[in-house]
Amino acid sequence: MFVDRRPGRLLSLVGLLLAGALVLAGCSGSGGDQPGSGSTAPSGTPGAFPATVTHKFGSTTVPAAPQRVVSLGYTDQDAILALGVVPVAVREFTGNKPSATWDWAQDELQGQQPQVLPVGEVGTEAIAALRPDLIVGISAGLTQEQYDTYSKIAPTIAQPAGFVDYGTPWQDATRLTGQALGKPAEAEQLIRDLEAKxxxxxxANPGLQGKSVAGVRPSTADNASFFVWGSQDLRARFFQALGMTIPQEFDHLAGSNxxxxxxxxxxxxxxxxxxxVLITASDAETQAFQNLPGYSGLTPVQQGHAFTPTPEQSAAMSFSSVLSLPALLDTLPADMNAKLA
Structure with a gap:
């Protein structure tokens, strides 16, 4: 089952996602055999450190190749793993997967078992206990206060400016992560390869070009509304990269969200x-949406142009990471093209 578990201000939007020059207070520690006790550190090329990363709240300097990386964002582990680093801790997002890591990234764990951080508030004590020398919170939706707090523990990377919270494109997330880990060239190569794909x-799917798409799911707040994603959402970015469009009305209704x-x-x-495209948390939710008065009479439904991705496809879209997107590209676009062409 694909269930989005982000808390707080985002937990109230749970279905939408279906569907901290910083002073070091943390210190490096030796690895061990317990989950979350060690990480595979980046190899960092000569001259890669100190590395300075610019983000929404200014800039963060990482003085040396980090040995203990905490993946605080809900999907940040994928870019970290793709660059050959295993975090000491990973934030739970959805699916209750081992080490909070989906199948597309399991091999990159290299047999290690990072500690899983909760969906809810992650206290400073819990983070400090991990003795991190880098905290990656690009997809954590950090506020200035949270960033300041985590930054007292270890250098913290926040989301870049210019995007809504939780809406950082995979290219930017990968690039910032590569800079922080001292692997900017490797990150750029990953970006080039996936953009080429x-x-x-x-x-290969010309039937998608110029076609409008609505990514939807039932509201998690009540039974009288539903959510539709605007063009700054990660799932919407996926469709736009394939030549599809998001109706301007949805962007207008979304406002700054x-x-x-x-x-x-x-x-x-x-x-x-x-x-x-119905991206829901369960078959029951999908059926409930399809049973809404007026749904069956919608033109795209009558034309057979309503799609229900598999749980893994839904998760891959919601992660929209350098690791999750390749497999998604091999399946969903062709399925949609076959019907929309």
């Missing part, structure tokens, strides 16, 4: 789109 898949809330009485707002 996107271009290949886009060219990555999603919009629409009354079920206004489900007809989905009628003009070329395709609908």
């Amino acid at each position: 996107f271009a290949q898949v886009k060219a 990555f999603y919009a809330t629409i009354s079920t009485e206004e489900i007809s707002k989905l009628d003009p789109v070329d395709s609908i």
Whole structure:
């Protein structure tokens, strides 16, 4: 089952995602056999450190190759793992997978078992106990106060400026992570390779070009509304990279958020789109959405242009990481193209 478990201000939006020059207070420690006791550190090229990373709250300097990396963001572990580093701790996001890591990234764990941090508030004591020398919180939706607090423990990387919280594109997340780990060249190579795959898949699925898409799911707040994602959402970015479009009305309704809330009485707002993608937490949720009054009469539904990704596809879209996206590109676009072409 694909269940999004982000807390606080985002937990109230749980279905939307379906579907801290810093003073070092932390210190490096020797590894061990217990989960979360050690990590595979980056090899860092000569001259890569000290590394300075610019983000939403200014800049962070990482003085030396980090040995104990905490993946505080909900999906940050993927870019860290892709660059050959195993975090000492990973934040739970969705799916209750071993080490909070989905199948597409399991091999990169190198047999290690990072400690799993809770979805809820992660206290400074818990982070300090891990003795990190780097905290990566790109997808943590950090506030200035949280960033300042975590930064007293270890150099902390926050989300870049210019994007809504939880809306950092995978390219930027990978690039910032590579800079922090002293592996900027490796990060750029990962970005080039995946962008090339996107271009290949886009060219192979011309039926998607210019087609509008609505990514939706039931509201987690009540039974009288549903969520639709705006163009700053990671899932929306996935479709846009394939040549699809997000209706401007949804962006207008979303405002400064990555999603919009629409009354079920206004489900007809989905009628003009070329395709609908249901990203839900369970089969029951999918069925409930399909049973909404007016859903079966929507033009894209009657045309067979309503899609329900598998749980792994839904998770891969919600992670939208350098590790999760390749497998997704091999499956979902072709399925959609076959019907939309």
